Every structure is written in C-alpha cells, then in structure tokens.
Amino acid sequence: MKKITLKDIAAEFGVSVSTVSKAIHDSHEISTEVKSKIQKFAKAHHYRPNKVALNLLNRSTKSIGVVIPDILNYFFVQVLYGIEKVANERGYSIISCVTDHSLKKEAMTLEMLSSGSVDGLIISSVASERQTKKHLENINNVVDYQIPLVMFDRVMDAIECDKVIVDDFEAGYKATKYLLDTGCKTIAIINPMSKTKIGRLRIGGYKRALKERDIDFDEKLITPIEPQDDLDFILSFILNDKNIDGILALDEITAVKTMGIIKARGYHVPNDIAIIGFTNGQLSKYVTPALTMVSQHGSYIGETCANRLIDRIESISSPGIFEAKVVKTSLIVRDSTRKITLG
Structure with missing residues (x-):
C-alpha cells in the first residue's frame, strides 16, 4: 500500500499542505469542520506524520544525510570530503549512506533518513535514464515532507530541488x-x-x-x-x-x-x-x-552542495527558487597520452 502524504491529503480536499498539517495538529487557525474532515480522512488512510515535517520549525538535528551509489568510485569520496568540510565549518554532522546502485536500498535509506534523523539530504541517485514511477515517488516523498534536498551528479529532471551537476x-x-x-x-x-x-x-x-x-x-x-x-x-x-x-x-x-x-x-x-x-x-x-x-572537481561539488543545503535549512535561500549549478571539468594531462606537437 502506498504511504499517504500531506500532499495527497491536500489534493483530496483542494487545500494547501500547510493547511493539512495545521488541521492534523489541531491548530486553532483551521475551522472545526475542516479539521474534523481532514483528521478522519488521515486516520482512515493510516497517515503517519513525519518527524522532520512536524518539528522543522522548532527543532534541528544539526545533521545532514548524504546518499551516494558507490563508495569505491573516488569521485564520491571527494564529494563526501567536500560535504564534511563545509558541514563541520557550519556546525553540522553528516550521516553517509551507500546504496550500491540498488533502487530498493535507496528507497529504504531515504525512508530511514526522512523519518527525523536529519535536517536535510544530499543525494546522488542510482536512477538510470528509464526512471520508474516508483523511483520518482521515493524522491518526491522527501520533497513532500518538506525536507530540504540537494541532488548532485546523478540527478532527476522531474524532481524540483537544488542541483549541482558536472558538464x-x-x-x-x-x-x-x-x-x-x-x-x-x-x-x-x-x-x-x-x-x-x-x-x-x-x-x-x-x-x-x-x-x-x-x-x-x-x-x-x-x-x-x-x-x-x-x-x-x-x-x-x-x-x-x-x-x-x-x-x-x-x-x-x-x-x-x-x-x-x-x-x-x-x-x-x-x-x-x-x-x-x-x-x-x-x-x-x-x-x-x-x-x-x-x-x-568532486571536493568543490561537495562543498557547493553542503553550503546550498545548509542555506536552505537555515532559510537563507529564497523559498521555492531552485538553482541548478553546472561545474566545468579540467583535463589533467599525464603520461598516458601523447604530447601535442605544434608546428
């Protein structure tokens, strides 16, 4: 059974996600009639509140989740180094998870991290070009929970979030x-x-x-x-x-x-x-x-991702205005290629 989200409930009643959240938590800002309808619907569909979504406004774990597909690829090691460097400088710790190119493991990891363990997520997805509907749902659930998200390198065009990509x-x-x-x-x-x-x-x-x-x-x-x-x-x-x-x-x-x-x-x-x-x-x-x-330039990509995410967490970035930063590459010439001869 698909896990129902605040966004699903909002669509059912034609209201905003914020209104649904307030209704579920019995806010005086919402009328008794609307609260009752939303609460009954949520209970009937086994809605389970997300801890981060509930507490985002008044608490912080000061932790960032980082999800990568492969720890043996040195590029991802460099990115992790850059993320950790900035996180430490700005008072955050990181929880790093490796999916081993498994969609199932990625889904389990995202569910675990988005349940309240971290304030935001940095992800390089295992998505192939033929992204499945289920895979998109896994990432979109993070967005629905209003958890700040930055994708890098292996990004998904259909996901609305900040992105850092290589040219x-x-x-x-x-x-x-x-x-x-x-x-x-x-x-x-x-x-x-x-x-x-x-x-x-x-x-x-x-x-x-x-x-x-x-x-x-x-x-x-x-x-x-x-x-x-x-x-x-x-x-x-x-x-x-x-x-x-x-x-x-x-x-x-x-x-x-x-x-x-x-x-x-x-x-x-x-x-x-x-x-x-x-x-x-x-x-x-x-x-x-x-x-x-x-x-x-993996370290730079990691630093850029971490700064962008923490700006989101601390509400420094403009809400709803997402940025896609493109990083240029450099050719490091060594002895496995011939030299260019002029003349």
Whole structure:
C-alpha cells in the first residue's frame, strides 16, 4: 500500500499542505469542520506524520544525510570530503549512506533518513535514464515532507530541488579533442555507465569532437560494460577488430584496468594506444604511466552542495527558487597520452 502524504491529503480536499498539517495538529487557525474532515480522512488512510515535517520549525538535528551509489568510485569520496568540510565549518554532522546502485536500498535509506534523523539530504541517485514511477515517488516523498534536498551528479529532471551537476558533455568533448590533437585517429570508448544520462552526455561530447574533424561516428567503437563483465575478454575483441590508437574509459577504475590489460598484451602506452580516464583519483596518479584524467572537481561539488543545503535549512535561500549549478571539468594531462606537437 502506498504511504499517504500531506500532499495527497491536500489534493483530496483542494487545500494547501500547510493547511493539512495545521488541521492534523489541531491548530486553532483551521475551522472545526475542516479539521474534523481532514483528521478522519488521515486516520482512515493510516497517515503517519513525519518527524522532520512536524518539528522543522522548532527543532534541528544539526545533521545532514548524504546518499551516494558507490563508495569505491573516488569521485564520491571527494564529494563526501567536500560535504564534511563545509558541514563541520557550519556546525553540522553528516550521516553517509551507500546504496550500491540498488533502487530498493535507496528507497529504504531515504525512508530511514526522512523519518527525523536529519535536517536535510544530499543525494546522488542510482536512477538510470528509464526512471520508474516508483523511483520518482521515493524522491518526491522527501520533497513532500518538506525536507530540504540537494541532488548532485546523478540527478532527476522531474524532481524540483537544488542541483549541482558536472558538464559531462563538455568533459567528453574536451577529452576526445585532446586525443585527436595528439594525433589519435580511431578512439574507442569503454562505458561502464551506459544506463545513465552521464554516460550519454559524455558520448555526446565525443561525437561533437569527431564531427568537428569530419570523422564519421562508428557505433562499434562504443563498448558498454557491466561490473560482472570480463574486461580482458571484451578488450580482446576491440583490439583485434579495429586499429585503435586512443581509448576513453568513463571512470577511473575502468581506465586503470584497461591500461593494465593493454600493457600486458604488449602495447605501449601512449605510443601505440593513448588512454584518458574520468575522475582524478589516487589510482590514476601512481600507476605507470600516470593516467591523463578528466577532473570533475568532486571536493568543490561537495562543498557547493553542503553550503546550498545548509542555506536552505537555515532559510537563507529564497523559498521555492531552485538553482541548478553546472561545474566545468579540467583535463589533467599525464603520461598516458601523447604530447601535442605544434608546428
């Protein structure tokens, strides 16, 4: 059975969420007749008041919930660092939860955090491009409870809240253009995020860079992979079928694994095949050769999310006016790509 919300009750009676809340809590501001109708309806439909919604005006936990899909991805580690830094500076603690890319675990986590544990939430959703109605409900329940919410990186367009996103289209374009500028002609993409909007945008940037050089897009050069796939086996087909001289790996771990496999097969990096990865983490710096990476500025994103959320909690931001901040990426050039030669 779907859990009824203040918003549902408000829609039933054609009144505001605020009116419903006051009626349920027997406010003298609401007429006896209206209070009675709303209270009976709420009881009949097993409405359970949310602790945060009840106490938002007169109490604070001074805690922020942070929900991320993957702790092994260094980007999310950087974001957590940025969130915690700002939270500490502004007198808040954080409760961090990892969903492991599970919709079910995300729903359970959001229900737990929105029951009164925290004053606000920062979320990077596990949503794929084919967002389910149930998934949207999970996030919208947070909004219905009037809990301040900021989404980052993996955001949902249908949710009205503050958002901090990376310019992934530009990131794909910038990385591809650099490989082309160094002399690469056939660039493959290893895509571990094929079901996400992020992956689509990065490939969109790749396509634009190719188009600017009058290079035809070849769908066979785009290889989606899942965590359970054998990357060594998949790369053997890519390398045998095409004259690859450049690879974009759309996350850090995939980039490191790809380079190790390519080197083991006798290729020289970058003279035979140049490699660029995404997320400028610790792994990419200390492998040999060090990997050229697209930095998404995770710490800055975390700081921005935390400041925006706390401003909401403390009513510094304008109510109802949501902001979508776009963060530009940087290309950190190291030894896994050739140098651009001028002349």
